[in-house]
Amino acid sequence: MKQKTFFLVWLFSAATPLFAQEQKTWTLNDCLEYALEKNIQLQQNILTMQETEIDVKKAKAELFPSLxxxxxxxxxxxxxxxxxxxxxxxxxxxxxxxxxxxxxxxxxxxxxxxNGGKRLNNIKQQKTNLKIAELSIAETENMLQEEIAKLFIQILYADESVAINKNTLEVSEATYARGKELFTEGSISKADLAQLEAQISNDKYQVVYAESSLRNYKLQLKQLLELEGTEEMNLALPKVNEEQVVRLLPAQEDVYQTALSTRPEIQSSKYSIENAKLNIASAKSGYMPxxxxxxxxxxxxxxxxxxxxxxxxxxxxxxxxxxxxxxPIFDNRQNKSNLQKARIQYSNSQLELTNKQKELYSTIQSLWLDALNAQQQYLAANDKLKSCTTSFDMVNEQFTLGMKNTVELLTEKNNLLSAQQQQVQAKYMAILNRTLLNFYAGQKIEL
The missing domain is CATH 2.20.200 (Outer membrane efflux proteins (OEP))
Structure with missing residues (x-):
């Protein structure tokens, strides 16, 4: 019985490291939730908001007597x-x-x-500052989600590029094997065979380059999430179908109007204008007894x-x-200067809001146009890919029969690879811009 118990304990202890080494698989939603919980900049913004809450309490306490x-x-x-x-x-x-x-x-x-209403205005200003601090947190959250979405979709693109290049390498290896048979039969020259061999080396390089790009994007995502350790992230990459790519885009004006009422940077600018008005009132109170x-x-x-x-x-x-x-009778122009500066700040805050609104409209317009162009490029790339695939299959078959030379085969193969890359690039550009458009329209980031 003791020997059986010892064996079970040993078996459990030996199996524990295997379970401990099991790597987490990250979905896009996992990345977003983790960033919103752990990001350092976001935590700093939360601490700033807590400081502002203390300032509100302090401003209210100034209404009471001191002892x-x-x-x-x-x-x-x-x-x-x-x-x-x-x-x-x-x-x-x-x-x-x-x-x-x-x-x-x-x-x-x-x-x-x-004192001329200065304390009451200060309370209102501190409450407005608190709202601005809360909106600053929301701005950081939006920035994080957008950056994570961009990297995640870049990883999807890089992963599919790796698959395309590996498939191209397999075709080149099969073509080279057939080329050796044709060389043995005397149907192609040694120079033609060398070209086929060189193409394999080039395709291997493209595979390595694509894999390197994929690892680099994963590293950037890992750094953005502030994950420690040297292990590469294991991501759950969803499959994107054609319906998602060519789905009808939301209207620009609808997205813009929704963004105007929901985006934190716009609301923060509006509160800054309100704060500037209160600052003018506080400056005027300096003239009061x-x-x-x-x-x-x-x-x-x-x-x-x-x-x-x-x-x-x-x-x-x-x-x-x-x-x-x-x-106050004579204060060395202090009150007058404060009032003039407060009015300048008010004008500046109005210009800042106008600038933020223009930037928002420009961003939405660019995303919409880029998404539309990418959709059209994707549809064109699909047609091109079909024709290139048909052409390559025909030339490859004729090469196998000895009816086409190596140059013609490699030209068609490169045309096919180019068409595949163009299709993939347009596909994920459309997905990225559409995802960001939906986010500006108040929807969650999801694929």
Whole structure:
């Protein structure tokens, strides 16, 4: 029984590394969710938003009075004075002691009753800043999703390019094998056979280059996700059908109008204009008087007094309440400068919104045109691929029969490879631009 138990424990411990080494397969949605959770820039934006939340609480707290306690303790030495008279609270103390100690205790309150509405405007500004900080997070999320989608679709394109080049290499190897038979029969020359062999080397290079591009795109995606380790990402690559490529595009104007109401960069610019208006109001409040209320209660003690500490605190206790009015008269142009700068900032924020709207329209227009062109190129490339495939099959068959030479065969083969690459490029350009268009229209990124 012990031997059986030991065997099971050993079997489990030996199998554990195999399970631990199982690599995760990443879908596009996995990449998006991971980036939104782990991205450093996004986390920094969240911390900035949390700081802004603190600023809102601080601005609200400025509406309430402040309260502070102060105390001071002094040791006084009069080396050449035989006696001294000291006022402590309500009594005059005479002392011939050269060293005396006194203490002061005070509780102070200060409350700004009115300062031209500056505090209320500050609260509104901080709330607007909080909304801008939240929108900054949304902007970063959008940027991450767009970059991940671009890389993921580039990986799809590179993966299919690898498959095309491998298939081309297989055709070249089969052609070379047939070429050796024809050379043995005397149907082609040694130079023709050398060309076929050189074509294999060239196709091998193209396979290596395509695989290198695929690894590079995967590395870029891994770096964007900030994944550690040297292992290559294992991705679940979906199959894209023709219906997805040629599907009808949404109307430009519809996408633009939706984006205007949903894109965070546009909403952030609108809040910046609102903030600039509040800044003008705050600058105007600098011309207004400030009314504040102050109050205090205090007492003093002195070591030279014949009264004890409690009696001194009692008899020295005094209370004060007062109201203060401050009217700005001449401030070295400070308020005027602040108001002028606030108005300039308001104009600048309006121009910034207009610029963001133009950039958004230009982006959507470019995506739409690129998607439409890619769809048309894809359809044309399909026709070209069909004719090139037919032509190559015919020439390859004639070459096998010794009716076509090597140059004619390789020309048709290169034409076929070019048509395949053009079709794949147009295919994924259409998918990419359509995916981004849908994202600007408020849809989720998906393939």
């Amino acid at each position: 502070s306690f102060t105390t001071g303790h002094n040791l006084i030495n009069r080396p050449y004075q035989e006696n001294s008279n000291t006022v402590s609270g309500t009594e005059i103390i005479s002392s011939d002691n050269k060293n005396t100690y006194n203490g002061n205790y005070s509780l102070n309150a200060q409350w700004t009753l009115w 400030t009314i504040s209320l102050s109050a205090s209660t205090s007492s003093t003690t002195n070591s030279a007094s014949t009264n004890n500490w409690a009696q001194q605190m009692k008899y020295g206790w005094n209370n004060m309440i007062g109201i203060n009015l401050s009217i």
